Amino acid sequence: MSYTRDELRWNGWGLARQSFDLGGNDEKVWDFLRESVGLPLLPETPARPLEACELPDVRLDAATLASLRDLCHASTEPLQRAAHALGRSYPDLLRLRYGDLSSAPDVVAFPASHEECVALVQYCDSASLAVVPFGGGSSVVGGVEGRGGPGHRGVVTLDTTRMSRMLELDEVSHTATFEAGVWGPDLEQALEARGYTLGHYPQSFEFSTLGGWIAARGAGQQSNRYGAANKWLVAARLATPAGTWETRPFPQSAAGPNLNEVVVGSEGTLGVITEATVKICALPEARDYRAYLFKSFEAGAAAIRRIVQAEIPVAMLRLSDGDESYFFGALQGLRKPHGKGTEVAEKGLAALGYGPGRCVLMVGLEGDKAHVRGALAETLLACTREGGLPVGTSPGRAWLANRFAMPYLRDPMMDRGIGVDTLETSTTWANLPRLYEAVRHAISSKLVRGAVLTHISHSYKDGASLYFTFFFPRAEGGLDAELAQWRGLKTAASDAIADHGGTISHHHGVGQDHAPWLGREKGELALGMLAAAKKTLDPQGVLNPGKLLVD
């Protein structure tokens, strides 16, 4: 295993020993961030240490605890309960940092096999205990909060990470079967040793699991090439109160609805995903990540559309709007100051029309050498046709080097009075400009001070995703005031999405935070179907109560 749970921050991102690299230029970076949110001074708003936080009493009696311990390893240690109380959404972090551990589970159980999972889930069902599946715990939508439903006597969080073996590698069919609690890096290491990759690299890659990717319908940064979870999932095995539910590994089938597409996005409400068979690819022989500058977001988006609709085989297309391009350019420049040449180059770019407001498009290519070479020529042509200026591979290298680092910046920002959240949606190409403006406007109108950055990071022949990052001075007045501030932002953005033809989530999932908008998107009939399907597997609603479907 890459690490153990106690090497991770219980109330923040990633490894406790690791932090965001400011390149030794801390003061300049913090000055820049302070100015970005319009604060005269950065306040000190540290998180409460675990020792100062109060955990609720364990509600289970000794006999119940003994029964759970007979089924698998189970812990009531404070660190485990705290680390499994919540996920990594902004309101989750607020609560953790204020020491609100009211949603800590009574017990954290660590089944080591599918069979142990089934026994555990069925015991919980019989004992009226809620079961909250928990992989990496990186949910940013309230998907892993340790809450029970009506009538539940307590909450058992089911940590899947002891189920982490590769069970089969089928080199003929290019599929691999893993236990679902495997961490991202361990999965890739097992595949890479045999010459393969799943290619699923979400920003949370280092601290998330295969089962979580499937449950939350995740997409990796190279989704153009490798697809989101629904594209690479071939078969799944789940533990449910009604027993084992499995899908079968057919490359394609017309035997009724495709239930893999119901497993993907089920968010622990239909069963605990214990094993999964996934499509794998030969490790790419070559990689090419390079950047192009565009004079406008529209021009960059047009280049992406041109590339995907022409079916040029790319791994990633990532376009930042003017505000985001400026922000990350400036941040990078402060962390690793450029030489004098940069200033001259900037003047040249401005003279060419690529001055302030320019947008950066990162084009990532992966595959065998000949394909990458071909795609390089084709993407170059497509970009230049929309006015894109090629600026080489060094921005690509910088992006690759930092691609998992950004979440580490959130904790120190929150320590200094700066709130930061992200949300994402998708829509058709025709509707993209309208949705972009509407969501930006909705968020901006709720921000007295702060900024909204936007990028397109996933694209399709029929449309693309929009990813919004926004930061703001944290409200004063304590946890409730801060949660209200967040709720105001979230509601405005989500309403704008629902009102303007976007999906409430492109790859973060629904959890609790998006559940109120799911009915507007899918319709009440669809929610009724999902609830009815759930009831056949989980008649008492013990599986992840309150997530995906509002009770």
Added chain:
Amino acid sequence: MSYTRDELRWNGWGLARQSFDLGGNDEKVWDFLRESVGLPLLPETPARPLEACELPDVRLDAATLASLRDLCHASTEPLQRAAHALGRSYPDLLRLRYGDLSSAPDVVAFPASHEECVALVQYCDSASLAVVPFGGGSSVVGGVEGRGGPGHRGVVTLDTTRMSRMLELDEVSHTATFEAGVWGPDLEQALEARGYTLGHYPQSFEFSTLGGWIAARGAGQQSNRYGAANKWLVAARLATPAGTWETRPFPQSAAGPNLNEVVVGSEGTLGVITEATVKICALPEARDYRAYLFKSFEAGAAAIRRIVQAEIPVAMLRLSDGDESYFFGALQGLRKPHGKGTEVAEKGLAALGYGPGRCVLMVGLEGDKAHVRGALAETLLACTREGGLPVGTSPGRAWLANRFAMPYLRDPMMDRGIGVDTLETSTTWANLPRLYEAVRHAISSKLVRGAVLTHISHSYKDGASLYFTFFFPRAEGGLDAELAQWRGLKTAASDAIADHGGTISHHHGVGQDHAPWLGREKGELALGMLAAAKKTLDPQGVLNPGKLLVD
């Protein structure tokens, strides 16, 4: 519209004015087919004409009929009732040819809009009338039989073909919205006029509808390029007893399970598909269809696997096994006799090792000129690496010219005592040889005389389909004896598929014929979920009773 229902055979394939072209060499062809099934003489087994068939009485009273007629055009004409009694499966044809019209619906209704469909379905629900959605009626799995469920007072077949308009063409997002009753040729004509294609060309293309393709989870011959229905469906609208159920056109979403993947394959049991938004492609600039010969099925399959796993962009890969290659080669030779050169060429091929038992792989490429040129070089290399011998484009041209023709041969075969049926499955590459042998063996062991032909027509990185065509002397003894003969074959083949890791259908669907095997494939928990989901939309089970899910 391309044609009206009364231009079509009510008890056989396609247009009444069209038939299979034997090239004027009827006697030779029939001699060959007779020998293929091992008959000394071909008996005369004509179908009963409609005038000689008895239709069951219409069970509905005048008030009910009047109510239906208030909602939309509705017919009780004998031709309409007969033409909507059954689909085009082998047992359906047997029943039609014997004049068994016991499953003729009481009424055929022709709603002209989504709203009329909703009103009709809701009226039927309130009046305890079964509703059988019917597009082209080309189901080969018993998917459109006009049967009611327990407690239903009668059966209304809902013919969708008056709903055939293109509602929107979004040239920015490359999507189009159609009413679901549009016939294949009309859909393509509307798109081609604007420079686009859906690219969905099943063998039934000319006589099937968009809604049927979606309902049955169909795949077209060029599925490598254009995908099966689940790949191109973006959004759907359905009429259900509970009202309108819609999905939304997002390019990708993480808002819970993907319900488009439940619509696809729902076979009219969850609602009547009335409108659909689909992904479209620019019309290909170039096409290249050519053939390669392989010394064995294994070698040809290895070439396909090599091509798809290397992600070479192909439109179609279609590999016939030795028996099928021989059969179609001989048939083609009899219809259009070759010159003397052929005999010499055959000797040369035999000397090179491509004699009897050789397998034909058809490689279809579509796209812009540069892509087709590149893919041609890459597929050539992949094929030759597995011992494939390129034999040029003329077999490709012949295949394209005849690709919708084969179903026309079934009726005259049945007229002459020859039964013919097909079935298909899919599995992983690793399991393909085992499944191929098992299904061939299962069918062969039930055939006292006759033949089994097999091809791979759909391929994926993780596996491929297997399509079996088998013909045999029709049993003597009347309809029951013939149905029993078919059931013996079907059961043996289906058991072999279920026992050896195949799906019960790759692209034909489930209908009634495969329903008994669905539980073995999906598990009883999954069937329970689907039944529960259906109940929320269709509490009284009026929608297509007995299909997909056994009551």
